[in-house]
Amino acid sequence: MSELYAVLMAGGSGTRFWPASRRAWPKQFLTIAGERSMIAETWARLDGLIPPARRLVVTAASQEQLVRDALPELAPENLVLEPVGRNTGPCIALASSVIARRAPDSVQVILPADHVIRPAESFRATLAAAAEEARASGALVTLGIRPTYPATGFGYIEAAEETGRRAGHAVRRVARFVEKPPRAKAEEFLKTGRFCWNSGLFVWRTDAIERAVSEFMPAVRDALDRMSRGESLDALYRALTPVAIDVAVMERASERRMLAIDYEWNDVGSWDALAAVNPADAHGNVAVGGAAVVSEDAHGCIVHAPAGQVVALIGVKDLVVVHAHGATLVVPKERAQDVKKIVERLEKERGEFL
Amino acid sequence: MSELYAVLMAGGSGTRFWPASRRAWPKQFLTIAGERSMIAETWARLDGLIPPARRLVVTAASQEQLVRDALPELAPENLVLEPVGRNTGPCIALASSVIARRAPDSVQVILPADHVIRPAESFRATLAAAAEEARASGALVTLGIRPTYPATGFGYIEAAEETGRRAGHAVRRVARFVEKPPRAKAEEFLKTGRFCWNSGLFVWRTDAIERAVSEFMPAVRDALDRMSRGESLDALYRALTPVAIDVAVMERASERRMLAIDYEWNDVGSWDALAAVNPADAHGNVAVGGAAVVSEDAHGCIVHAPAGQVVALIGVKDLVVVHAHGATLVVPKERAQDVKKIVERLEKERGEFL
Numbered sequence: 001m002s003e004l005y006a007v008l009m010a011g012g013s014g015t016r017f018w019p020a021s022r023r024a025w026p027k028q029f030l031t032i033a034g035e036r037s038m039i040a041e042t043w044a045r046l047d048g049l050i051p052p053a054r055r056l057v058v059t060a061a062s063q064e065q066l067v068r069d070a071l072p073e074l075a076p077e078n079l080v081l082e083p084v085g086r087n088t089g090p091c092i093a094l095a096s097s098v099i100a101r102r103a104p105d106s107v108q109v110i111l112p113a114d115h116v117i118r119p120a121e122s123f124r125a126t127l128a129a130a131a132e133e134a135r136a137s138g139a140l141v142t143l144g145i146r147p148t149y150p151a152t153g154f155g156y157i158e159a160a161e162e163t164g165r166r167a168g169h170a171v172r173r174v175a176r177f178v179e180k181p182p183r184a185k186a187e188e189f190l191k192t193g194r195f196c197w198n199s200g201l202f203v204w205r206t207d208a209i210e211r212a213v214s215e216f217m218p219a220v221r222d223a224l225d226r227m228s229r230g231e232s233l234d235a236l237y238r239a240l241t242p243v244a245i246d247v248a249v250m251e252r253a254s255e256r257r258m259l260a261i262d263y264e265w266n267d268v269g270s271w272d273a274l275a276a277v278n279p280a281d282a283h284g285n286v287a288v289g290g291a292a293v294v295s296e297d298a299h300g301c302i303v304h305a306p307a308g309q310v311v312a313l314i315g316v317k318d319l320v321v322v323h324a325h326g327a328t329l330v331v332p333k334e335r336a337q338d339v340k341k342i343v344e345r346l347e348k349e350r351g352e353f354l
Numbered sequence: 355m356s357e358l359y360a361v362l363m364a365g366g367s368g369t370r371f372w373p374a375s376r377r378a379w380p381k382q383f384l385t386i387a388g389e390r391s392m393i394a395e396t397w398a399r400l401d402g403l404i405p406p407a408r409r410l411v412v413t414a415a416s417q418e419q420l421v422r423d424a425l426p427e428l429a430p431e432n433l434v435l436e437p438v439g440r441n442t443g444p445c446i447a448l449a450s451s452v453i454a455r456r457a458p459d460s461v462q463v464i465l466p467a468d469h470v471i472r473p474a475e476s477f478r479a480t481l482a483a484a485a486e487e488a489r490a491s492g493a494l495v496t497l498g499i500r501p502t503y504p505a506t507g508f509g510y511i512e513a514a515e516e517t518g519r520r521a522g523h524a525v526r527r528v529a530r531f532v533e534k535p536p537r538a539k540a541e542e543f544l545k546t547g548r549f550c551w552n553s554g555l556f557v558w559r560t561d562a563i564e565r566a567v568s569e570f571m572p573a574v575r576d577a578l579d580r581m582s583r584g585e586s587l588d589a590l591y592r593a594l595t596p597v598a599i600d601v602a603v604m605e606r607a608s609e610r611r612m613l614a615i616d617y618e619w620n621d622v623g624s625w626d627a628l629a630a631v632n633p634a635d636a637h638g639n640v641a642v643g644g645a646a647v648v649s650e651d652a653h654g655c656i657v658h659a660p661a662g663q664v665v666a667l668i669g670v671k672d673l674v675v676v677h678a679h680g681a682t683l684v685v686p687k688e689r690a691q692d693v694k695k696i697v698e699r700l701e702k703e704r705g706e707f708l
Contacts, residue, residue: 018666292704305682310700312372312683312693314683314692314695315686315689316684326663328659328663329666329668330665330668330684331668332668338668338669342666345648346648
């Protein structure tokens with residue numbers, strides 16, 4: 001029976017969680033929900049399904065130590081370092097090439113390292129069903145998120161007919177992948193009941209993704225081949241064109257299936273999302289990170305500050321208050337998206353802050 | 355000609371500037387307006403009028419090092435330490451006894467160390483005029499602040515007839531001292547034109563205040579006498595009843611005069627007062643303490659954080675945002691008075707924070 005491998009993609013470096021996230025300290029290393037960093041939560045979510053020895057992590061070379069510190073169970077040979085980020089296409093191809101050498105008849109589960117997915121048992125059951133489907137059909141399988149509102153910030157997957165069931169999970173053929181839609185379009189999608197959000201979660205046989213890389217990403221295949229013959233990864237990887245796996249492979253492959261996630265999933269895209277993935281106090285305030293929060297007539301606020309700090313809120317409502325790494329941020333929840341503007345200004349005006 | 359001495363009273367330990375002020379780091383050591391701590395500003399305000407060698411500081415024994423650090427010009431023999439705080443009555447009597455031994459025919463200027471008074475030249479001119487009046491008349495002289503609004507947070511001084519002018523300053527007899535009035539009363543006071551705010555600024559001959567201490571604070575006189583005969587200040591001082599100089603002496607003395615301050619005076623009673631004593635940016639935001647402040651659509655805010663810190667404000671209005679000593683405070687300006695509630699709760703619930 002083909003073994004199951006996991007690939008955690010942990011190379012991102014977002015700015016939307018400034019000042020807690022920094023270029024050298026990205027979101028996946030933050031504690032956003034639960035007691036551990038997002039990457040440690042992602043790792044633990046696989047316990048019981050995939051043994052640590054078969055979990056790979058792909059990350060930026062600059063984040064090697066952060067990953068080692070966050071994941072003490074990670075075997076050194078399972079840490080795959082990208083010299084630079086080239087989006088998910090080359091990242092997945094690189095990880096797959098490592099697995100292909102080690103276990104060519106395996107099945108791979110590809111996971112972003114910075115999402116909240118709960119409960120873990122439900123997620124493992126979905127992954128197991130998806131792996132069974134990938135194994136049996138040889139199709140490229142993706143996990144779609146059952147949409148709960150007409151989001152304009154995600155891509156969508158349109159499902160076609162059901163091809164059968166795996167361990168109680170409906171499996172559908174994929175009709176098409178759709179880029180982030182405008183609001184009206186998103187509302188239409190929601191009404192049809194056929195669309196899911198594109199989560200970036202994939203399950204496939206190693207031989208299937210290897211074939212797809214050769215067919216749809218020939219330059220990447222060539223680079224990986226040359227690398228395996230001893231050329232330096234660094235120069236080869238830098239020369240690659242960044243491309244998402246969705247665009248490079250999923251939109252073009254013929255055999256694609258989707259299973260749906262209809263439990264809690266959150267990509268926690270900005271500070272305001274902390275309210276959705278953490279318990280609130282009696283006044284609707286959410287505190288994350290370990291700081292002591294004292295409030296007087298404060299409601300619906302989100303606080304993120306490390307243990308040992310104190311945050312006091314008096315008479316304020318629906319604010320995000322963050323203190324981290326010598327910086328303090330105050331912004332209404334509804335404007336949390338604007339944090340990136342501040343980061344851009346800080347980078348431009350005072351390069352030292354990121 | 356009798357020499358002029360200054361007594362800076364620096365013993366206070368307020369909670370209204372938490373988290374920047376702490377029990378062990380009170381307001382007078384904060385930079386609130388200008389480039390230096392309030393006590394250093396108070397000290398510098400005397401330059402040209404009273405030489406450093408004739409400036410005394412009375413403070414709590416626990417704040418000795420803070421005072422020395424803040425005032426490098428302060429002569430060691432001019433630092434008077436109170437074992438405990440007993441309000442301004444005993445504090446002034448203690449300082450005066452030191453001056454009386456050194457220069458019995460001198461004139462004293464008594465100043466709180468945590469007020470903003472500008473311009474310094476005007477203040478020195480008023481002090482010089484008050485000293486001339488005290489010297490010539492032997493009266494206890496106080497400086498009243500010409501009220502700009504019907505404040506309910508200050509005591510008032512009612513002036514009687516003008517007794518003459520000193521260096522261009524009108525000198526009036528004092529009719530009475532009035533405790534903090536209710537709003538309606540304060541409005542009446544303002545209308546009469548006869549009332550000034552009680553600033554806690556006094557000027558008097560050393561022999562005059564020494565006589566007043568003997569007459570109105572006999573227990574304090576006795577303690578100071580016993581101390582001068584070798585008894586321990588500590589036990590004697592602890593046994594004294596706390597009393598303000600206004601209540602103990604000024605309300606009861608017969609020869610009292612007042613000169614008015616009609617330029618900038620601010621006792622900076624809480625965070626919102628920073629807006630009145632500091633320049634604002636184009637959006638009405640005031641930043642004090644040295645932190646880098648970046649704002650996007652933020653208006654009328656007050657920021658206090660030390661150099662090296664960054665504070666980012668997005669889409670907020672009329673907020674006070676403070677970061678100091680591992681704590682962050684966010685409160686609307688109009689509720690800045692409520693900071694003491696938070697401090698009381700922190701003291702009660704988690705004694706370690708103050």
